[in-house]
Amino acid sequence: MHFGLATHKATERTTVLARARLDHPERFGTPSITPKILDLPTDAWINKPATDATAAEPETDQPAA
Incomplete structure (x- = not known):
């Protein structure tokens, strides 16, 4: 989900879950206990973009020589 749609x-989802509970308890x-969706x-x-100098270093699969 993007751009504030969550x-x-x-x-x-909460509405659908409540309706399902009423229809099929x-x-x-x-x-x-009221069912709930997971926390967002x-x-x-x-x-994730690099935020510090160590994270900006490129990762390699090759061991250092």
């Missing part, structure tokens, strides 16, 4: 999607075990991460990276 909060909207989390709201949609037998699938949700303990009735006193604050940041998610595929390739």
Whole structure:
């Protein structure tokens, strides 16, 4: 999810989960515990940019000679 869509999607998922619980309570075990979606991460990276001098060094698969 990109560009701030995560909060909207989390709201949609919560609504769907609540509706599913109303329609099929037998699938949700303990009735006193309300099911919830997982907490949203604050940041998610595929390739996080380097933030310090040591991280900016290129990585190699070759051992030092």
